[in-house]
Every structure is written in structure tokens, then in C-alpha cells.
Amino acid sequence: GEDVEQSLFLSVREGDSSVINCTYTDSSSTYLYWYKQEPGAGLQLLTYIFSNMDMKQDQRLTVLLNKKDKHLSLRIADTQTGDSAIYFCAERSNTGKLIFGQGTTLQVKP
């Protein structure tokens, strides 16, 4: 079946790097996404990676994809207090649906 799993909580100090991990089960996924959700708001697309890529970098964000292990990670360099939010990993299944993980709450301490 289709399933996406994430660790629920991560706490870092301001200026450190954050790494949020995700595993998925659908090997036919074409795209994998990272969304950010601030309290009371909708989901904001941060970045995505196509399944034939290993890495994608976008300013402070680096996405790593290990397709063999079905493991996706999001690294945020120089984490700021404004990065505090819930981060959702999502895969696009072969039926076209977006399947979300439970979200990782990132707490950034000053």
C-alpha cells in the first residue's frame, strides 16, 4: 500500500542545520515533495525532487533521495527561528494522488 512515515519532532538551535527524514513505500512514485505548514495556515510547497534525481539544492534547502531505501531527507542549513513549523513529506502515487506523512514539528531554539 501507499504509506509515508516521518519522525514527529525535531529540536535544533538557531544557526545549526536541521535534517528531517521521511520514508515511503510506493516505489513507483515519480515526484516527492516537502511542504511547510505554519500554525493555522495552509501548506506551502518548499521543494520537490523527481525520482530519477539523487539530490536537489535550493538556497538553504538540500533534498537527498535514496530510491533504493525509499528514503528522503530535507536539510535546512543555518536554521532560523522563522523555520519553526511542521514539515510534511509527500509522495505522488502512481494513481496521481498526493500521500502525506504525519509531519515533523521543527522547533528552533534561539
Added chain:
Amino acid sequence: DAMVIQNPRYQVTQFGKPVTLSCSQTLNHNVMYWYQQKSSQAPKLLFHYYDKDFNNEADTPDNFQSRRPNTSFCFLDIRSPGLGDAAMYLCATSRFGGEAFFGQGTRLTVV
């Protein structure tokens, strides 16, 4: 400029009283989605439209209906809201196979 707009941002309804949530988009995307998100949980897909084709998830309760009168607008109708339907409702749009863009959501409270 907001591309996916949901109204209202906050909705309070009475138990059993029908309620409609609305979503509009300026992206001209052919796919529109409705998700339900309860506190500390992943968004759960209720249904989606590919153009006018309606696709209902198997576990979406019959209490939830949707209408898409044109490309730009989509509505979520809850016929008889129960306390368990209190949640954030998220609308999203995409091109087929493309990334999804979300609105700010409507937080529904049932009293």
C-alpha cells in the same frame, strides 16, 4: 497574490446544520483537491476533480459532497456536520501530475 483562495478562513456551524466551504483558483489548473486535516495529523484526501471528473476516496463519508461548477471554483458541502468533522479543510490545485498548491485552509468548528 493569492493563487488558491479559500473562504471563509474560519467557519462555525451547528451540529447537523449543512455548511459549504468554497475554494477558488487563478492558476487555471485542471485538478482540484479537498483535504481534511485534523490536529497533529497528515492531510487526508477526501476527493478530487480532474477537470469535471469527480473522484471520491473510498473512505470519504457520504456526508461530504463536492461541486465544481467551472475550472476556477470548487465547493465542499457537509450535509450534516458532526463533532468529528471539526477540522481544517484544505483545498489544493495542480496540473495533472504536477505539484499541488494549497490555499490557507478553512478551520471548521462544530458546536
